[in-house]
Amino acid sequence: MSHFKHHVFFCTNSRESGEQCCEQCNATEIRAYAKTKIKSLGLSGEGKVRINSAGCLDRCEHGPVLVVYPEETWYRYLDREDIDEIIEQHLINGRVVERLLISNE
Amino acid sequence: MSHFKHHVFFCTNSRESGEQCCEQCNATEIRAYAKTKIKSLGLSGEGKVRINSAGCLDRCEHGPVLVVYPEETWYRYLDREDIDEIIEQHLINGRVVERLLISNE
Numbered sequence: 001m002s003h004f005k006h007h008v009f010f011c012t013n014s015r016e017s018g019e020q021c022c023e024q025c026n027a028t029e030i031r032a033y034a035k036t037k038i039k040s041l042g043l044s045g046e047g048k049v050r051i052n053s054a055g056c057l058d059r060c061e062h063g064p065v066l067v068v069y070p071e072e073t074w075y076r077y078l079d080r081e082d083i084d085e086i087i088e089q090h091l092i093n094g095r096v097v098e099r100l101l102i103s104n105e
Numbered sequence: 106m107s108h109f110k111h112h113v114f115f116c117t118n119s120r121e122s123g124e125q126c127c128e129q130c131n132a133t134e135i136r137a138y139a140k141t142k143i144k145s146l147g148l149s150g151e152g153k154v155r156i157n158s159a160g161c162l163d164r165c166e167h168g169p170v171l172v173v174y175p176e177e178t179w180y181r182y183l184d185r186e187d188i189d190e191i192i193e194q195h196l197i198n199g200r201v202v203e204r205l206l207i208s209n210e
Contacts, residue, residue, distance in 0.1 A: 002177055003209045009114065009159060053160040054114060069174035072107055104108045 002070055004050040006091050008034070010066045013056035021056070022064035025078070028053065030064070034083050038091070049091055062102045074102040107175055109155040111196050113139070115171045118161035126161070127169035130183070133158065135169070139188050143196070154196055167207045179207040 010031035014023035035044075035051040043049045059065045062076045066086075073096055077083055082100055089095045115136035119128035140149075140156040148154045164170045167181045171191075178201055182188055187205055194200045 001209055003164070003179065007172075007174070007177075009157070050163060052114070052162065055158040057157065058155060059108070067112075069112070070177045072112075072175040074108065104106055 001047075003046060005047060006049045006071075007052065007069045008050065008066055008091070009052045009054040009057065009069070010034070011055070011057040011059075011063065012053040020060065020063070022060075025064040027064045030077070030080065030083060031066075033080055034087065037083070037087060041087075041092075043091065059102065065102065072104065074104060075100045076102055106152075108151060110152060111154045111176075112174045113154065113156045113171055113196070114159040114162065114174070115139070115157070116160070116162040116164075116169065117158040125165065125168070127165075130169040132169045135182065135185065135188060136171075138185055139192065142188070142192060146192075146197075148196065164207065170207065177209060179209060180205045181207055 010027055011022040012027045012031060014021045031051060031053055038044045038049050038051055057065055057067060065074060065076050067074050068090065075086055077100055085097050089097050115132055116127040117132045117136060119126045136156060136158055143149045143154050143156055162170055162172060170179060170181050172179050173195065180191055182205060190202050194202050
């Protein structure tokens with residue numbers, strides 16, 4: 001049994017150099033939106049969903065990115081609508097959102 | 106195939122309230138130690154190991170904690186010796202370090 005059914009990590013990294021980073025695409029704000037929405041839906045907690053921030057996930061070329069473990073599904077997203085789709089399709093119904101998927105390789 | 110064979114997340118959270126957090130146990134420093142060591146061993150990168158920082162993993166009662174995905178192994182650690190053991194046994198040789206294990210439940 002998994003401690004969290006879906007453990008979601010948003011890259012919220014930024015660099016002082018000004019190099020392109022997920023944070024420049026409002027990753028922290030969108031992660032907060034996801035966290036609030038998951039909580040309001042009663043989906044947060046043990047055996048359910050955890051929405052975490054993380055440092056650079058090293059997939060900058062696809063950013064902004066998130067990864068869902070333990071199934072290891074990588075997504076790029078642009079806005080709240082994309083997050084809504086990931087929540088509804090993947091986190092609630094267990095179906096991968098193909099259009100936002102990043103290959104594992 | 107996994108993008109990272111082992112994706113390690115250290116909780117490096119701290120709270121302004123002064124409540125007990127992983128960061129009070131030098132989580133950031135120990136995570137930096139792990140990252141440097143993994144790099145020096147030539148184990149970092151795609152198909153290998155990624156050492157990430159993360160916000161609160163919500164297992165504060167066990168802290169300081171880290172989790173290794175996609176296998177979802179949760180560990181508590183105290184010092185660099187514990188990290189050395191996790192690197193050598195788990196990340197290199199694929200054996201769980203039982204004495205540092207936290208139950209998934």
